[in-house]
Amino acid sequence: METAYRSSGKYDRHLYNPLVWLFALWGGIQILLLSRYGIVTELEAEKYIYEAEHLLAKGTVSSPNYWLYSVQICLIILSIKLKLGFVFVYLVQLFFSGLSLYYFFRLVSGISNTATAFAISLLLALNIPYQTFNCQLQTESLFFSFTILLSCYVLRLTKLDIAATVRILLFLIVILFTRPTGLLFLPCVAIFLFFRFFSAYSVLLKSFIVIAVSFSFLYVLNKALGSGGQLDFMLPFRDERIICGVPTLPGFIPINTNDNPNSISGLLYYVTHNPDQFLRLAWLKTKSFFGATRPYYSSAHNLFLCILYFPLYIFSLLSISWWWNHNRNILLYCLSLIMITWLCVILTCDDWHNRFYLSIIPYFYILSVPAVKKLIHKLYSKHKQ
Numbered sequence: 001m002e003t004a005y006r007s008s009g010k011y012d013r014h015l016y017n018p019l020v021w022l023f024a025l026w027g028g029i030q031i032l033l034l035s036r037y038g039i040v041t042e043l044e045a046e047k048y049i050y051e052a053e054h055l056l057a058k059g060t061v062s063s064p065n066y067w068l069y070s071v072q073i074c075l076i077i078l079s080i081k082l083k084l085g086f087v088f089v090y091l092v093q094l095f096f097s098g099l100s101l102y103y104f105f106r107l108v109s110g111i112s113n114t115a116t117a118f119a120i121s122l123l124l125a126l127n128i129p130y131q132t133f134n135c136q137l138q139t140e141s142l143f144f145s146f147t148i149l150l151s152c153y154v155l156r157l158t159k160l161d162i163a164a165t166v167r168i169l170l171f172l173i174v175i176l177f178t179r180p181t182g183l184l185f186l187p188c189v190a191i192f193l194f195f196r197f198f199s200a201y202s203v204l205l206k207s208f209i210v211i212a213v214s215f216s217f218l219y220v221l222n223k224a225l226g227s228g229g230q231l232d233f234m235l236p237f238r239d240e241r242i243i244c245g246v247p248t249l250p251g252f253i254p255i256n257t258n259d260n261p262n263s264i265s266g267l268l269y270y271v272t273h274n275p276d277q278f279l280r281l282a283w284l285k286t287k288s289f290f291g292a293t294r295p296y297y298s299s300a301h302n303l304f305l306c307i308l309y310f311p312l313y314i315f316s317l318l319s320i321s322w323w324w325n326h327n328r329n330i331l332l333y334c335l336s337l338i339m340i341t342w343l344c345v346i347l348t349c350d351d352w353h354n355r356f357y358l359s360i361i362p363y364f365y366i367l368s369v370p371a372v373k374k375l376i377h378k379l380y381s382k383h384k385q
Helices: 002-007 010-016 018-037 044-058 064-081 086-111 114-125 128-135 140-155 162-176 180-197 203-225 264-273 275-291 299-326 328-347 361-367 369-384
Strands: none
Touching: 018 086, 018 114, 018 128, 044 064, 064 086, 064 140, 064 180, 086 114, 086 128, 086 140, 086 361, 114 361, 114 369, 128 140, 140 162, 140 180, 140 328, 140 361, 162 180, 180 328, 264 275, 275 328, 299 328, 299 361, 299 369, 328 361, 361 369
């Protein structure tokens, strides 16, 4: 591919440019999804449209927890004030989705080579469940894009100066106010930067950084847990729901809780005082989360999801030793994001449409890069023989 790029004329250079093919296929998927679903303003999108109208009319949101979705709400407000319609929101979401795909391609090409970057990025571009959220006026599209942009910036960083630190902090703030689960990126980014840039520092300084980051994360997490609204972190345990909004039991069962269940102390109290139920539900949520399939999907749909995601586990496992020997920091970053998101699901519930799972899919793609690169090399060598 690179040889053809160097030896051909201007027209051929464009023809063989992998980014041209990548975005042509990505654009085709977006057209198909838009023609199939249109711009979705129902279901969860209704909440953010309502909150935007509520904020315009009364100067505040209906419940404090909705401030943690400010980015989407303000984007909808902007479309209303400028009288651009919801197509404006869709185009903004599409822009950041395309931008994140571009930087994702650059990240993977820096780790491996152009052919592998094209293959891995194509998997992301053609991931229909992931790309479908671009059509929906809810927080996931921007959240997915912003988190990829943050990760690409952090993982490519060669110098941690004041300017880079400010950019990372601004990134984290925007992500946190896009979806509250953006909070999960704070410790993962901090851990990566710590091992990437501070491994040679004194024990005292490293200890101070670890303590400061830990307390900051726990403080913000505790505030988010108690932000009010419809948040009830004991509800999934009272009716044993695995999927959010889908109770397993017809009613509530008694569980041991303290006086402040929507807090870190409340969650710890539940885990230590209801260990049997917690472990059983944790296993069921784990199967739901990593299994990706759903009983309410058709057999064909579930088979498609298995084909789409299960090979990633194999490629990721086959790549662990390479990452350990060549770049442990990226391995730590990807695994920490996967583990902390999984832990979040265990302590709450899984999503109806795999939204929590989809947020970590890019990091399975990154982890699988060495194995995919090796596979492409073998196929290319076999083809040349």
